[in-house]
Amino acid sequence: MRREDIADLAAFAVVAEERSFTRAAKKLGLSQSALSQIIKRLEERLGVALIARTTRSVAPTPAGERLRRTMTPMLRDLDQNLAELREFRNKPSGTIRITSVEHAARTTLLPGVSKLITDYPDINVEIVTTYELSDVVAEGFDAGVRLGEHVAKDMVAVRMGPDIPMAIVGAPDYLRGIPAPTTPQDLASHRGINLRLPSPGTINAWRLYQDEREVRVRVDGPLILSTIELILDASLAGMGLAYLPLDQVEEHLRQGRLIQVLSKWTPPLPGYHLYYASRRQTSPAFRLLLNAVRYRA
Secondary structure, eight states: OOHHHHHHHHHHHHHHHHTOHHHHHHHHTOOHHHHHHHHHHHHHHHTSOOEEEOSSOEEEOHHHHHHHHHHHHHHHHHHHHHHHHHHHHHSOOEEEEEEEOHHHIIIIIHHHHHHHHHHOTTEEEEEEEOSSOOOTTTTTOSEEEEEGGGSOTTEEEEEOSOOBOEEEEEOHHHHHSSOOOSSGGGGGGSOEEEEBOSSTTOBOOEEEEETTEEEEEOOOOSEEESSHHHHHHHHHTTSOEEEEEHHHHHHHHHTTSSEEEOGGGOOOBOOEEEEEETTOOOOHHHHHHHHHHOOOO
16 A cells, blocks of 8 residues: 555544545645545546535435545554553663673663663663773674773774773782882882783783883783672782773772782873764664763863
8 A cells, every 4th residue: 555545544544534625725834725635536446436515415325425434543553552662662672782891781881771771661771891892883782881992993982981090009918928010110029910801811901101101011820810890809918910990999998908009100091981873863862872871070
């Protein structure tokens, strides 16, 4: 059925229901002459008279009445379906898949998502934590979260938070056995607790200031782990120095369970960004997610 057939049948149904071209035209927002032409065109296309017109009345013919009885429930169902679609638009739903590093997931992504899924219970969010730089399109994710410097240029990036203060910390028991470092060069005599990155053989480098520039230092040590939670546990146990986000160790520093070293040598990391394909047609649910996690200084 052609699009114009549906429109003409809908116009006929209003005329048959109202039994008046004047009232039907007003309801449809058309002129009476335009509505009359629509009914005439429909009758010619079907080859049967649908409306009987007299100077006093407008009424469906027997054929028109039969068509009206057929069309009325169909149009009612269509109106109901359209109303449900409008309700669907007003109540966003669906599943959003996000890949994120664990620290970003805990500190910036999860707080925004928590409010989102509370306010919109038909939205589901799946967060997959990994340090791998994922191709969100190829791997079926709606978005990813990484440090701003790691976002590909062809992606749309939305900043999620401020730059991330970092800290090099060690337990008092560990630092009793060896002098605390006062310059980056002193790290050569310390054990580092390191983070394994997904690429084979890749250990996360510690970023430090040296000679007024940022350098990346690898601190050798006997322990390599895959999550910052394990690194924190190992540092609390006195196994060596650890390079961690400051917000993860602040309470331990206040309680004296850890000691921060080289604070003036440790620059912040660039803040986390949520990134997604620029060609993506964002759904209402995804737009709500963007608003929920967007950084507001």
